[in-house]
Amino acid sequence: MSVETPDIADIRADSVGDFYFPENHVYDAGYGLSEKTIDYICDVKNDPDWVREFRKKALKVFEEKPMPTHWATTDLNNIKFEEFRYYLAGDRKAKRSWDDVPEEVKKTFERLGIPEQERKFLAGVEAQYDSEAAYSNVKKVVEEQGVIFMNSTEALQQHPDIFRKWFGKVIPTGDNKFSALNSAVFSGGSFIYIPPGVKVKHPLQAYFRINSEQFGQFERTLIIADEGAEVMYMEGCTAPKFETATLHSAVVELVAMKGAKIQYVTVQNWSSNVFNLVTKRGIAHEDAEVRWIDCNIGSRLTMKYPGVVMKGRRARGEVISIALANTGQHQDTGAKMIHAADETTSNVISKSISIGKGRATYRGLVHIPKHLKGCKNNTECDALLINSSSRTDTYPAINVRGNEHATQHEASVSQVSAEQIFYMQQRGLSEAEAMSLSVNGFINDLVREFPMEYSVELKRLIDLEMEGSVG
Amino acid sequence: MSLLIQDLHACIPDREILKGFSLEVKPGEVHAIMGPNGSGKSTLSKVLCGHEDYEVTSGSVTLDGEDLLAMDVDARSRAGLFLAFQYPFEIPGVSNANFIRAALQARLPKGEELDAVGYYKQLYRRMDELEMSRSFTARSVNEGFSGGEKKRNEILQLMMLEPKYSILDETDSGLDIDALKVVSQGVNAMRSPERGFLVITHYQRLLDYIKPDIVHVMVEGRLIRSGGPELALELEAKGYELTHAA
Structure with a gap:
């Protein structure tokens, strides 16, 4: 039996998912x-x-x-x-x-x-x-x-x-x-x-x-x-x-x-x-x-804002997130860590990249009530701005009661400098390749948390985003 | 065949810095440019590499006959121009090995993959020559490097990329005598009839180790005197005031 192949529409060779078939719904x-x-x-x-x-x-x-x-x-x-x-x-x-x-x-x-x-x-x-x-x-x-x-x-x-x-x-x-x-x-x-x-x-x-x-x-x-x-x-x-x-x-x-x-x-x-x-x-x-x-x-x-409710003793919650916001995009992401038992541990590491007029927002909530003992939270959120029109905001809410807990919060904002890009271009990398490398460097430690097959895909997606963002 | 700079004028928005600079560096030659602070030596290196802060208002630069000024920064590099930076930049999260590999990969035709085994063999060989520990392959580019380590790393990149024309911008600054020797050995190992060098320095000391064929004196955006290695010694003895009188 021969199957008629429907026409594929709107294929862009440089894009991962930008194509579709005509609708055929029952x-x-x-x-x-x-x-x-x-x-x-x-x-x-x-x-x-x-x-x-x-x-x-x-x-x-x-x-x-x-x-x-x-x-x-x-x-x-x-x-x-x-x-x-x-x-x-x-x-x-x-x-x-x-x-x-x-x-x-x-x-x-x-x-x-x-x-x-x-x-x-x-x-x-x-x-x-x-x-x-x-x-x-x-x-x-x-x-x-x-x-x-x-x-x-x-x-x-x-x-x-x-x-x-x-x-x-x-x-x-x-x-x-x-x-x-x-x-x-x-x-x-x-x-x-x-x-x-x-x-x-x-x-x-x-x-x-x-x-x-x-x-x-x-x-x-x-x-x-x-x-x-x-x-x-x-x-x-x-x-x-x-x-x-x-x-x-x-x-x-x-x-x-x-x-x-x-x-x-x-x-x-x-x-x-x-x-x-x-x-x-x-x-x-x-x-x-x-x-x-x-x-x-x-x-x-x-x-x-992926969340973890740590309901049992010694439970652990973790959110590791990477967000990339390009022009016309707003990544409003974060994490919620609700400690509801003793000796529970949570860790949040968030990195965002804003390109062009893109906007990345981090919203975090850490909740440790007074009656608990020995809870720990670590929160790190880092933002990288690619262009002068890029935007990032951070709204952390750390709600810790009681004094037998350990919490730690670090945040940073950095910018890819024109000098850094010039340095890389002087070695023969195109502007887009240089940007990609900078961005990949910024999230490198988090990418390692992804399974190998996905980290390769991730790198490719970021390269595609960067290609469109310069020149 | 040469790096040919003719009557080059370049400025930043409010000021002209290069005022009719001319020089020809032929393969096999080592030229030294000496000059007082503010004479435009570092500007020259950045203008040749295409830094966007400077505007070329007139003059020409060709690399083996090709119009260098018409090329993008990265195309100039791939055409064979290398700058060892006075202040190399840090690239957090990008390992030295991956960075140099990416730079070499950028020189290959599309679809061709750099041979990883051969690459690492060459990288280790060059690092040994520069007495660099293997740990530098995994460390982020220049991040947390001492001044001397950064300079060595510049020469490592030079050795790996094997450029036709290299500019060394005050490579001696911030180096102790041992590091200076190692860095100079690295440069000397790359000297060949196929490669030209332009060594920019404030002090004669570097030229004891990297022996130039021709020494130039740069003042106020152009060369005012050229001569043999003895000119560097004369400058060292009499100071740059001499050049004003000349």
Whole structure:
């Protein structure tokens, strides 16, 4: 049988994700958001009644909550919720083999290198295309260990007990306006359960791809590492650059039971028309560790403050983040560290780079209440400004009560100097290469925290950003 | 074939600094430029390399017949011009080995990859010649280096990039006598019939170690006297006042 290859649109050779295929959706919730939209989504997904109720309640919360523009940027007011589509899907069922994935979807992910990475170093992959996962597979050895890895749509049907126990518990619907929005219209995202004592050797990966214009992607991810379990999860995201805005609003909840360890790695490379408003939080029980390793490139506005609630004694939380803001972009990122038990330790290292008229904001919250003993926090945030019109702001809130804790905060702002660039150019590097090298030098110690395969990709993405920024 | 500078005029916004500078450096030759502070020696090196703070108002510079002034800073480097900086800059987070490697890679045609094994072999050999510890490969470029270590590192880059024409801008400043000897040995090892050198210095001392073929005296933005190595000794003895009378 011959398959007709659809035309690929708008390919820019120098860009990673700026291409798209014509829309080919079977399911389309239409423009705007109302109870009718929710009913459509529930009907298509065959949601159980409790989910339908959950969604409708969330919609009310979303509608009632004001935009957080009293502290955040007023650019949020430019989001026209009635102009988005909240559910777009082709075939709703994720395929276990790439051969069964529709041609244009397969081609998309091949271009992004996903099947190749899967062969090389991943334990499992989920590839989401607009609202639903198109492909989802976990390696047999991992499955045999009892690891569950599937999208949230399947999980709430197949594993309702575990799913319902934790869903919405780390991040309640009313946490913020966008967690409420996600709770109303969530679709896709990963569900992972690692049984006690199982250490997953290779990373599990999800890739979130937006292909359609005037669309919102609302994946919902829930990862539970049972006692003593360990897992690394990586997510990547891209979207083509359309004339109109695109919305991405995910909710990610992590639960690390006693002695468990979860590392969550993000490399997002959104095009510059995406509003990326994401809520991410993990709970670390006794002796557990939750690490967020986060790299934010692209988007029009990113607001994301991964958090860790250290609920059990000696729990550890860590956020390592890199943000790169180019002209027309605002990276508003940070971390939340909530100490809720004795001898808990948190570490935040954030580095941001502002290019051209780009703006990077760091917002940090460290909370250590009075009744606890022996808690530690270390926060470092460094900003690098490339041009004189680049901007950075830092808003740290360190709320420490009691006197048996140790906290440390360091912040710095530096600028790539014209003399430094001249020096490098005198050695034969082009201006863009010199800039890239400076920027890579600035984040070098953090890049080492990323898995090797991702750090190479990271360097390439930064080089691409720098190329466009000079000359 | 030469680095040919003809009647070069260059200025910063409020002042002309090079006022009709002319010089030809041929492959195989070592020229020394001496002169009092403020005579424009360092400006000359920056103008030749294309620093954006200076505007060339007239004159020409060619490198083996090619119009150097029409090239970008990095193209001038790749065409074979090297400047050992008086004050080398620090590049935090970028290892010395990676920096030099990137500079060599920039000289290769697109798609061609530098041979890493051969590169490190050569790097270690040159570092040994300059009596530099291997730890300098992993350290960030010039970060936390002493004045002498920075100068050695400049000469290491010169040795690795093997430029056709090298300018040494006050390489002797801040060096003790041992470091001066090592740095000079490095430069002398690079002397060959294919390479030209322009040594800018305030003091005659450096020229005891790097023996010039021709010595020039620069005052107020141009050369006013040229001669053999003996001219440097004369300047040392009588001071730059002599040059005003000349």
